[in-house]
Amino acid sequence: MRPVTIQIIISFVAILFLTNCTKENNLLETPESPVTTETTTTTTKGKNSNNPALADFQAYIKEEMEDQHIPAMSVLIFEGDEVLYEGCFGKTHLQKNIPLENNHLFLMASVSKVVTGTALLQLHEQGEFDLDDPINDYLDFNVAIPNQSKAITFRMLLTHTSGIADGAALDDQYYYGKDSPVALGEFLEDYLTPSGDYYDRNDNFHNFRPGTKSEYSNIGSALIGHLVAEISGMDFSDYCEKNIFNPLGMSNTAWHLADISQTIVQPYDYVNGRNEMVEHYTFTDYPNGGLRSTANDMFRLLTAFVENGKSNDYQLLKPNTVQQMLTAQIPNISEDTGLHIFLMDEQEQLWGHDGGESGVATTAAFNQKTKIGAIILSNQGEADLEEILVEAYLVGLNW
Numbered sequence: 001m002r003p004v005t006i007q008i009i010i011s012f013v014a015i016l017f018l019t020n021c022t023k024e025n026n027l028l029e030t031p032e033s034p035v036t037t038e039t040t041t042t043t044t045k046g047k048n049s050n051n052p053a054l055a056d057f058q059a060y061i062k063e064e065m066e067d068q069h070i071p072a073m074s075v076l077i078f079e080g081d082e083v084l085y086e087g088c089f090g091k092t093h094l095q096k097n098i099p100l101e102n103n104h105l106f107l108m109a110s111v112s113k114v115v116t117g118t119a120l121l122q123l124h125e126q127g128e129f130d131l132d133d134p135i136n137d138y139l140d141f142n143v144a145i146p147n148q149s150k151a152i153t154f155r156m157l158l159t160h161t162s163g164i165a166d167g168a169a170l171d172d173q174y175y176y177g178k179d180s181p182v183a184l185g186e187f188l189e190d191y192l193t194p195s196g197d198y199y200d201r202n203d204n205f206h207n208f209r210p211g212t213k214s215e216y217s218n219i220g221s222a223l224i225g226h227l228v229a230e231i232s233g234m235d236f237s238d239y240c241e242k243n244i245f246n247p248l249g250m251s252n253t254a255w256h257l258a259d260i261s262q263t264i265v266q267p268y269d270y271v272n273g274r275n276e277m278v279e280h281y282t283f284t285d286y287p288n289g290g291l292r293s294t295a296n297d298m299f300r301l302l303t304a305f306v307e308n309g310k311s312n313d314y315q316l317l318k319p320n321t322v323q324q325m326l327t328a329q330i331p332n333i334s335e336d337t338g339l340h341i342f343l344m345d346e347q348e349q350l351w352g353h354d355g356g357e358s359g360v361a362t363t364a365a366f367n368q369k370t371k372i373g374a375i376i377l378s379n380q381g382e383a384d385l386e387e388i389l390v391e392a393y394l395v396g397l398n399w
Helices: 053-068 109-125 154-158 168-173 184-192 218-232 236-248 295-306 319-325 386-397
Strands: 072-079 082-093 174-176 268-271 274-277 281-283 342-345 350-357 360-367 372-378
Touching (some): 053 072, 053 082, 072 295, 072 386, 082 295, 082 386, 109 154, 109 218, 109 295, 109 319, 109 360, 154 218, 168 174, 184 218, 218 236, 236 295, 295 360, 295 372, 342 360, 342 386, 350 386, 360 386
Antiparallel strands (some): 072 082, 072 372, 268 274
16 A cells, blocks of 8 residues: 555545446545435346345445445456446545446556556567566666675566565655656666666665565566566557457556546545545556556456456467466465465455555455456545455355
8 A cells, every 4th residue: 555645634424325327527626515325226137136145245335335434336246257246336526426337437556466467478478588587688777686696587576576675765656636747667767776866775675585585566566567568669558458458348447547538436545534535646656556447347357367368259368377377476485476466365265456545445356266256446545345355256156
């Protein structure tokens, strides 16, 4: 989770709401605006669409939202390439009293990393590199851990074992109401090379030999995005649009604010007994968490992981690549780390990713064997979605 910056304090009246979808622009407002509870609706499909357990599940969601002061939550449960249940609860914008609808975009936070890892592994499938190749052979600048001779490899970046740390310089790379004006590659070079303006040998790196320990690295994931650009010869966001978003039909997904015309769900943080509105923001190292999307679009992505790499009649990844992603890569260090994806619940064998940023909390996971998965998106930065994810999965399992 990233640090909270300047926000506008507003009052929050707890409401829980479920509805369909429209488009409307989001503009920040400071005055308090009362919210009233409205009738709720749900979308269910396929077998047992009148599942009586849904009423209990929806009551549980509403209770969790009230207890955790979550203004809006999107919940989607799927089996293979079929949506079993999709629900939109609460308000996209409290002050403007805008109901959440399923084409309103949430900031994905670290769930974005599934896209970033997928992009890199597509290039791996094309024979552009081996996972254990040194990344410096493919970069336009050299990256080395101070006092360590071991080269950083692609596999190390994908498993958070590179030794690259998230230093304080990242805190200054947030831009509110606009996209970052700083080029990704330019910032990474300044952060990772001794002559760079943001280089700090103590703060930007861990003190261990690459590949021997695991330390979660947002900046390492951003470097994956830059590697995709260097190897493909395309801007990272353009690469994702051409090779992931467009062929999967993810029409409500983008990395940059400038590319979004749809409504973006307003972020909130619950502070001192009330929800504080957070202005829409981006950050320079965006491939690690800057994606904005919807539950339905992310379903199109995750379908590929339970359908042998295929979704929307598009072979996103080869079956053996998917299997490799969902196999423990560093069992001597961590048994729950795949290739830029994690085993999030051992009992239910749920693979996926979660995320947290100022004003948002997200999680998405699936069981490859049952082909059932769930996506939970919320606009409250301190929300705990771990139990909700498992409950949603169990609803799908017992559909």
